[in-house]
Amino acid sequence: MPWYLYLAFKQLFPTGRFPFFTAISVLGVTLGVAVLVIVTSVMGGFGYEIRRMIVETEGEIDVKARGYVADPREILAKVRATPGVAAATPYAKGAVAVLAAGRTAYPMFRGVDVNSVESVTQLGRFVNPRSSLAALDDDSVIMSSALANSLGVRIGDKIEIYSPLIIEKMKSDEVFLPREFRVIGDLYIGHQQLDSSTIYGTVRAAQDLYGLGKGVHGIYVRVKDGENEHAVVARLNATTLPPTMRAFSWMESWEDFLWVLNLEKSINFFLLLFIVIIAAFSVMSSLLISVVRKTREIGLLGALGARARDVALCFCAQAFIIGVTGTLAGVGLGFGVLAIRNDLVHGIAKIMQRQDTLRQFYQFSDLPSHTLTSDLVLTVVMSIVISTLAGLIPAWRAARLKPVEALRSE
């Protein structure tokens, strides 16, 4: 080991005494990195949960029609036969008005084909075990739990649904009566927006509400395991679909939302990086103090034959070692906190009696976490680079010291 690395280690972790200055410097980097890991993982978790909910409720690809497809049978068969497609199911959906027990809500009515929807989505997983999607008929619906609660509707109750078609009918002085449905179950997805404003019924019920005849608004598609969804989307658009239809991956369908989410994550990362930069100033400060305290030792090193650049490397190495140690400890601490994040959040919410607020404002009942390797690598690299850069000024000052002057210093 070159002398400057040896001495860097020895100065940071001296024999026989607690390395107080080193511990403070390392702790600063550790805390900064831990916060970065926690925040990027939680933000990544939000993205991951949203992906999970989208894919599990709408499939990986959404084939949308311009307007609607009057007869989807032929195109559905073509989509199912497209290489890479594992399953496809038609849907019709739109906003409706719901009247129940004198209360009104305006949720999204999602009409699904009960025979094929579970081959594409995992909706059944979210439905209350007392009911099932297979039990849906053209006169029944399953409501999201928060919507049912807000309307005061219980399983077995009847509700009335008005579609926007009523406006068209009114223009031509026709009377359009609301459809009556029986609530046969509720479902809980875990996303506040979906849980508070969604009704699932059959695709035929949706067709009636929107006057689509046999038509549908689109087709949800699941791709085969190992298939790239973007490749399948490209294949569908190029060879399978007519010009009036277009396939979108779940990422394209939710592009704006995901962009905002990613932007939030990037801004958070940028802002929190300042914690690491502040920690780097702490490293710089400690090393500058070290240069002053060890001025005569630096002079001695020169007298022993050390080159100025090796003296500089000794201090840069110390900053690097602090950076690496602090970063590794920070990653460990970050993952440790992430492991108990829900206990912490629920504990705090319980103490403040705000469990419902958490769900209402943050969409999820649990704090999600998903650490992307790229985020982790970026955090680790940035932290080590910034910490090492913090050693440059002390290193420069140490290298500038002339041995004879350093040895004379008091």
Add this chain to the structure above:
Amino acid sequence: MTRGDPVLTATGLQKFYQSGDRRIEVLRSVDLTVAAGESVSIRGESGSGKSTLLNLLAGLDSADAGTLAWGGAPAKASRRAVFLGIVFQSFYLIPEIDARANVLMAARMLKAPGAKERARADELLQRVGLTERATHLPTQLSGGERQRVAVARALMNSPQLLLADEPTGNLDEHTGDVVIEMLLALCRETGTALVLVTHNVAHAAKTGRQLVLTNGRLA
């Protein structure tokens, strides 16, 4: 290099400091040649420029005029670790590492120490009577022991020239005597030339040649 060949040749060394408009001439014109294996002492009053001269001879400071050669070749900082050993009044041991590691530090300047260098460090520590204290930190050693470690460190790379700047200045008389005897004996054994800067007339008398620095000149 054989005994008698010059290891140090200083010719017309001058050093002055500027204090406002005043020019303080510390060394006017110093000529000094030290042969291999020779021991030379330099005495002088406080402020006479002894330490300044030693720093010039060690290449730690630059002269305003004159030339300096080590072993017949111009003195260069890059040759210092191989050619020179230096002992200072204030020991200057590295506090974070033990006595043995301090001695090995001189070898580390050249390359990562192997078994040969470790054996040499142990041998030197034995020669200065510190085998039992090899794993002690500088703070656990007395002043005399620290200076003995510094002497062992100065001899670690088997230098041809050892420069000692008031090595007994921080020691009591008895300990100082012990250190000087040891320093002279080690230099004799290893054939290392010695330039000893000291106040102590008795210590200076033990060297082969005694010089006095007066008015910026050696005599």
